[in-house]
Amino acid sequence: MSSPTSSASSPPSRSACAPVPRTSAAGTARGPTSGIGRAMAMELARRGLNVVLVGRDPAKLREVAAAIVRSHSHKGVRTKTVVFDFSLVSTVQGDKVMTMLREVVEGLDVRVLVNNAGVAKPGAMYLHEVEVDTLMRMIWVNVLALMKVTAVVLLGMAERGRGAIFNIDSASAEALPSFPRPSTLSTPAPKHMLFSSGLSVEYRSKGIDVQCEVPFLVETNMIPRAMKDIFLPQFVVTPEDYARRVCVPNMAHRVQFLAMRFTPDFAFNWYRLRLHLQQRTIFQSWRNHESQLIRTTYLQALSKITTSKSITISIIVQGKSVTNDLSKLQPTQAHIMNYMKNNLPHMHIILDEENIQSAARVRMGGVPAAAAADLRQQEPPWPFVALVIIGAIHVAALAFRLVSHLSLCLRRPRDLRRRYGAWAVVTGPTSGIGRSMALELARRGLNLVLVGRDPAKLHDISETISKLAHAAVGTRTVVFDLALASTAEGDEALRRLREAVAGLDVGVVVNNAGVARPCAVYLHEADVEAWVRMIRVNLWAVTEVTAAVLMGMVARGRGAVVNIGSGSTEAIPSFPLYSVYAATKRYIAEFSRSLYVEYKSKGIDVQCQAPLFVATNMTSGVAKAADDAAAAAAKRSKRRQRWLSPLFVPSADAYAAAAARWIGHGAVCMPNLCHRLQWCVSRAVPDAVHDRVRLRENLRQRAVFQRLRRRPPPPDATEGKDRWLMGSLGVSALSSLMSDELRCMDRWVSHSRVVAVMRSF
Numbered sequence: 001m002s003s004p005t006s007s008a009s010s011p012p013s014r015s016a017c018a019p020v021p022r023t024s025a026a027g028t029a030r031g032p033t034s035g036i037g038r039a040m041a042m043e044l045a046r047r048g049l050n051v052v053l054v055g056r057d058p059a060k061l062r063e064v065a066a067a068i069v070r071s072h073s074h075k076g077v078r079t080k081t082v083v084f085d086f087s088l089v090s091t092v093q094g095d096k097v098m099t100m101l102r103e104v105v106e107g108l109d110v111r112v113l114v115n116n117a118g119v120a121k122p123g124a125m126y127l128h129e130v131e132v133d134t135l136m137r138m139i140w141v142n143v144l145a146l147m148k149v150t151a152v153v154l155l156g157m158a159e160r161g162r163g164a165i166f167n168i169d170s171a172s173a174e175a176l177p178s179f180p181r182p183s184t185l186s187t188p189a190p191k192h193m194l195f196s197s198g199l200s201v202e203y204r205s206k207g208i209d210v211q212c213e214v215p216f217l218v219e220t221n222m223i224p225r226a227m228k229d230i231f232l233p234q235f236v237v238t239p240e241d242y243a244r245r246v247c248v249p250n251m252a253h254r255v256q257f258l259a260m261r262f263t264p265d266f267a268f269n270w271y272r273l274r275l276h277l278q279q280r281t282i283f284q285s286w287r288n289h290e291s292q293l294i295r296t297t298y299l300q301a302l303s304k305i306t307t308s309k310s311i312t313i314s315i316i317v318q319g320k321s322v323t324n325d326l327s328k329l330q331p332t333q334a335h336i337m338n339y340m341k342n343n344l345p346h347m348h349i350i351l352d353e354e355n356i357q358s359a360a361r362v363r364m365g366g367v368p369a370a371a372a373a374d375l376r377q378q379e380p381p382w383p384f385v386a387l388v389i390i391g392a393i394h395v396a397a398l399a400f401r402l403v404s405h406l407s408l409c410l411r412r413p414r415d416l417r418r419r420y421g422a423w424a425v426v427t428g429p430t431s432g433i434g435r436s437m438a439l440e441l442a443r444r445g446l447n448l449v450l451v452g453r454d455p456a457k458l459h460d461i462s463e464t465i466s467k468l469a470h471a472a473v474g475t476r477t478v479v480f481d482l483a484l485a486s487t488a489e490g491d492e493a494l495r496r497l498r499e500a501v502a503g504l505d506v507g508v509v510v511n512n513a514g515v516a517r518p519c520a521v522y523l524h525e526a527d528v529e530a531w532v533r534m535i536r537v538n539l540w541a542v543t544e545v546t547a548a549v550l551m552g553m554v555a556r557g558r559g560a561v562v563n564i565g566s567g568s569t570e571a572i573p574s575f576p577l578y579s580v581y582a583a584t585k586r587y588i589a590e591f592s593r594s595l596y597v598e599y600k601s602k603g604i605d606v607q608c609q610a611p612l613f614v615a616t617n618m619t620s621g622v623a624k625a626a627d628d629a630a631a632a633a634a635k636r637s638k639r640r641q642r643w644l645s646p647l648f649v650p651s652a653d654a655y656a657a658a659a660a661r662w663i664g665h666g667a668v669c670m671p672n673l674c675h676r677l678q679w680c681v682s683r684a685v686p687d688a689v690h691d692r693v694r695l696r697e698n699l700r701q702r703a704v705f706q707r708l709r710r711r712p713p714p715p716d717a718t719e720g721k722d723r724w725l726m727g728s729l730g731v732s733a734l735s736s737l738m739s740d741e742l743r744c745m746d747r748w749v750s751h752s753r754v755v756a757v758m759r760s761f
């Protein structure tokens with residue numbers, strides 16, 4: 001990573017706009033000069049905006065900047081470039097570049113931010129086949145960098161009281177029930193959706209419009225050319241078309257969206273899994289092909305060396321220069337590089353420009369193209385049309401769902417020990433839902449591996465379990481501060497966890513640990529360290545722990561993974577002032593949904609449980625904060641409080657009893673009956689109403705939190721009062737009954753607001 005540079009003299013802040021397209025950067029995208037990012041930058045320049053380009057490759061940034069200046073110099077458009085490798089965002093270098101980026105945007109009247117950078121590597125693979133580093137890199141680029149850059153730009157926008165933010169997401173999150181190809185690609189992306197809707201509500205009153213774009217297939221490097229043919233060409237749009245119509249819904253995408261909405265989940269799951277497994281085959285043959293290609297070129301290069309002592313050659317892999325950096329290469333390529341280094345120590349390695357081009361030609365004409373042709377033959381000719389027809393049986397599918405749901409509620413609970421295995425791993429078992437889950441699983445005869453950060457609390461819960469009269473179960477404890485996930489200490493703790501479960505018949509994993517702090521704050525007010533900690537606990541740790549135990553489950557051919565998400569991602573469209581929390585929980589939902597499809601055939605049930613409010617430490621903090629309202633509510637009706645509060649806010653024990661019963665039934669569920677009822681009602685409420693009510697509530701919380709920071713909280717908040725508060729918060733979100741169509745209309749209304757903003761430039 002290097003420092004920011006200017007490719008043209010920076011303009012002084014001018015009343016005309018200075019947009020900041022953050023062009024695509026890392027991973028499989030071929031740098032910032034291609035795809036949607038480039039097209040968006042050109043489009044914004046066409047509309048007369050100065051452009052700051054943020055990407056990792058200085059040469060390519062310069063090239064885009066030059067192209068912009070060349071095409072739009074008559075409009076006085078200028079550019080700046082900031083070199084930023086988003087995959088290094090959580091390093092010291094990343095912090096330095098963030099500081100520089102802050103300095104660059106500080107002097108500018110930034111009106112538009114386009115968060116486009118995204119990584120889709122490692123393509124179609126099962127989670128346990130992917131290296132943890134690759135997963136983490138993807139999370140840094142797709143999640144952390146997005147949030148950090150947004151926070152930096154928002155500060156200025158909030159001060160000036162105007163701006164627009166476009167987060168480029170993926171339709172895989174909105175239209176498809178799952179995306180089993182790389183669940184890791186589809187998981188960070190949908191976070192944009194919830195993150196954006198949260199921000200949109202938070203910042204609308206400050207004059208800032210936030211919108212999440214959900215494109216379907218756009219003809220960029222992210223969709224390998226050989227695979228494009230398997231879709232109908234009418235449905236794949238060019239990046240330029242996409243960028244031109246970014247504020248006008250693209251009809252081709254809209255049609256696909258509607259078709260898919262009316263297709264039942266099971267049909268789609270079947271279709272996508274089949275398609276992605278075929279893609280996986282293509283990718284595998286591709287890698288194989290690529291290493292053969294390098295071998296061949298290496299032999300060609302060797303023949304040229306006889307006349308020269310030293311020859312400088314660089315390898316280009318999928319458009320990226322990876323000269324001499326073994327750590328970035330695939331094992332097969334690294335092997336070849338090593339071989340060459342050992343045998344020819346005086347030379348840098350391979351391929352000249354000519355060979356690269358022929359390499360590209362061979363790649364297009366070789367195995368992948370053949371595999372794609374194969375795929376075309378196997379696919380039905382009109383997949384999308386077929387899906388629209390399948391939509392006709394939607395009503396039948398709904399009826400089927402209803403019946404299976406009812407039968408699930410009535411059936412006897414599963415014997416978890418016999419079905420999945422004798423041990424369960426529970427993270428965060430020291431309080432709240434985790435503690436109750438651990439006790440419930442122990443009551444059902446499962447031995448427990450308890451993972452938490454406080455040894456004393458772990459000892460305490462372990463003792464409590466061993467004293468359970470009717471359960472002779474064993475326990476093990478692993479001290480793991482999940483906020484350190486993916487650091488050296490975290491890796492060490494993960495190793496200890498692996499050791500603790502090695503050789504055990506681990507049948508159930510409950511990824512429960514989670515944090516919701518910082519509570520009720522605007523993104524730009526929050527302490528960055530705090531939400532990075534939240535992301536580590538709620539998101540990275542879940543990924544790491546799941547990957548660590550899945551291997552054994554796959555070997556045994558059975559298991560259940562339960563990830564505790566949140567109803568805030570399922571029942572309501574946004575959770576303003578808790579944007580990062582909601583986004584991490586959306587990750588959990590998408591992660592689980594896709595893993596569910598991936599691992600079903602391997603005998604493993606993956607599930608996201610999405611509770612609404614449960615009476616635990618997490619919610620009692622919020623309830624205490626809303627103490628004033630509680631007093632008023634309590635005065636209004638004490639009798640109503642007695643029966644309403646447990647109805648809306650179950651205790652952790654009641655939640656755990658229902659949760660254990662639901663293990664293995666469905667990809668995403670809301671185990672508690674009262675939560676499900678709230679969910680049903682909430683679905684009928686238009687987004688705009690939800691947004692308004694939720695923002696009002698959370699702003700009230702924010703005000704109380706700010707007061708509480710100045711004085712100690714009242715000591716006598718009772719549990720009943722907390723529960724009533726939570727109940728009132730839940731009920732307040734359900735204030736009117738409207739249909740799904742109204743939601744769509746509402747989205748169109750907010751969409752047209754952004755259109756208006758764009759047109760005003």
Ligand SMILES: NC(=O)c1ccc[n+]([C@@H]2O[C@H](COP(=O)([O-])OP(=O)(O)OC[C@H]3O[C@@H](n4cnc5c(N)ncnc54)[C@H](OP(=O)(O)O)[C@@H]3O)[C@@H](O)[C@H]2O)c1
Nearest residue numbers: 428430431432433453481482483513514613614616617618
């Ligand atoms: N309560 C609700 O209304 C609600 C609603 C929706 C979703 N959820 C989700 O349910 C899960 C459990 O929440 P809860 O309500 O039971 O909250 P809680 O009572 O605060 O319990 C959180 C648990 O996570 C552990 N934990 C937190 N940070 C950790 C870290 N860095 N390393 C290791 N362990 C850590 C805590 O350990 P310590 O005891 O050491 O702090 C505690 O055991 C969370 O994922 C939450 O997001 C809760």
